[in-house]
Amino acid sequence: MTTTAPRSSTQRPPGMTDVARVAGVSAQTVSRVLSGHPNVQQKTRAKVLAAVEQLGYRKNNAARVLSSGRSRTIGVVQLQTSFYSRTAIAVGIEQAARAAGYSVSAATSPSLDASSIEEAMSRLADQGVEGIILALPLVHSTKAIEEITKATPTITIDGSRTSATEIVAIDQSQAARIATQHLLELGHKTVWHVSGPSGWLDALSRAEGWRRTLEDAGITPPPALEGDWSPASGYRNGLILGRIPEVTAVFVASDEMAFGVIRAFHELGRRIPEDISVVGVDDIALAEYCSPSLTTVAQPFAEMGELAVQHLLRYMADPEVTLAPASVEPHLIVRSSTGPVGG
Structure with missing residues (x-):
């Protein structure tokens, strides 16, 4: 008689991919069996249900889905x-x-x-x-x-x-282009950027949109500073940017980081927007009540x-x-x- 070793209490419960591995079929086939799909051979269906029994795979949930064919x-x-x-x-x-x-x-x-x-x-x-x-x-x-x-x-x-x-x-690249172009149209010679973390596709797309907009205008992009979406990271980068005299415009990849940037500029005595203009992204509820109220690219x-x-x-x-x-x-x-x- 085949037995299975008892699972440690720290192990995760068996999942669909475990059932597929034991039954020798794909996860898609397991899903079809559990949803009562008619186009499954009886022999295959039996193997999947045997694997479900052997592994103790979510028997109650599997039975519920089998009985109705839908989980809604x-x-x-x-x-x-x-x-x-x-x-x-x-x-x-x-x-x-x-x-x-x-x-x-x-x-x-x-x-x-x-x-x-x-x-x-x-x-x-x-x-x-x-x-x-x-x-x-x-x-x-x-x-x-x-x-x-x-x-x-x-x-x-x-x-x-x-x-x-x-x-x-x-379209995150478009969001960055909108923000950067707005600042250029106000007469700023360049736009600095506080990006989100490099592991996020949103952050990469926004940085690319900012960079291309400057290059299309014949401007060499200044080095971007990276944040982690938090106000604290915006504040740290704001303390750096606020000490660079030629910085007059900053595109920040999120409103929450923009709050931190603005706080740092206030502490350094840099006026907004008289000395530095700031644009964020998201249009979160607090953006309108920032001091000054935050120009931002709204995302629905x-x-x-x-x-x-x-x-x-x-x-x-x-x-x-x-x-x-x-x-x-x-x-x-x-x-x-x-x-x-x-x-």
């Missing part, structure tokens, strides 16, 4: 963070899903490491979600992630994708979440369909933190 649940993978943009997108996703008659199950990843994202996706797949939204950057994929996205319709946000996902994105996060759900539902209805990537356009909100060069 959308999974969302998020980064463990308090960043406003991540929260706002999640709210948009939940509202749109609820309006469509779906609930949302969220799984967080402690980092952007592919193995952490893989584990979060596996937890959602194990719950029998009908589709997944990756609401974080997926810079690198893994074999298991590819298997999950083939088995479960998946939409990615932030411009990242695997071979079997669809994209919904805000709620619309982004709604569009992701709509895209995913169409993909779930027909996984064979090829959907064009959907893009949401950012727009500039001009407030008091920007002005003509020299005041």
Whole structure:
């Protein structure tokens, strides 16, 4: 008689990919068996169900999905963070899903490491979600992630994708071009940049848009300073920029970092916008109440979440369909933190 070794209490529960490995089939086949898909050979179905029994794989959940064929649940993978943009997108996703008659199950990843994202996706797949939204950057994929996205319709946000996902994105390069061009049109000879962390596709796209806008204007970009999206990192970089006399305009890759930059400029006696103009990105609720109120590139996060759900539902209805990537356009909100060069 074949037995399996008892699992340590610290080990994760068996997942869909474990069932696929034991049964000798793909994760997509496991998903089809558990959802009651008719186009599965009886022999294959028996192997998958035997693996489910052997591993003790989420028997209650598997039975629930088998009995109905539907879970009416959308999974969302998020980064463990308090960043406003991540929260706002999640709210948009939940509202749109609820309006469509779906609930949302969220799984967080402690980092952007592919193995952490893989584990979060596996937890959602194990719950029998009908589709997944990756609401974080997926810079690198893994074999298991590819298997999950083939088995479960998946939409990615932030411009990242695997071979079997669809994209919904805000044009971050365009957001940077809008901000940089605004400052150039005010007469500033160049624009300095406080970027987000290099591991984020959003940050890379914004930095590239800033750089290309300056180069297209015949301006050699000054060195960019890197932050981590936090106000503290903006403050540290603001203390550097505020001590450079020729700095008259700064494009900051997020409003939260822009708050820190502005605080540093105040402490150094640099007036805004008389001495230095500052533009952020996001248009979070506090931007209007910054001192001075912050000029920023608004991103329609709620619309982004709604569009992701709509895209995913169409993909779930027909996984064979090829959907064009959907893009949401950012727009500039001009407030008091920007002005003509020299005041």
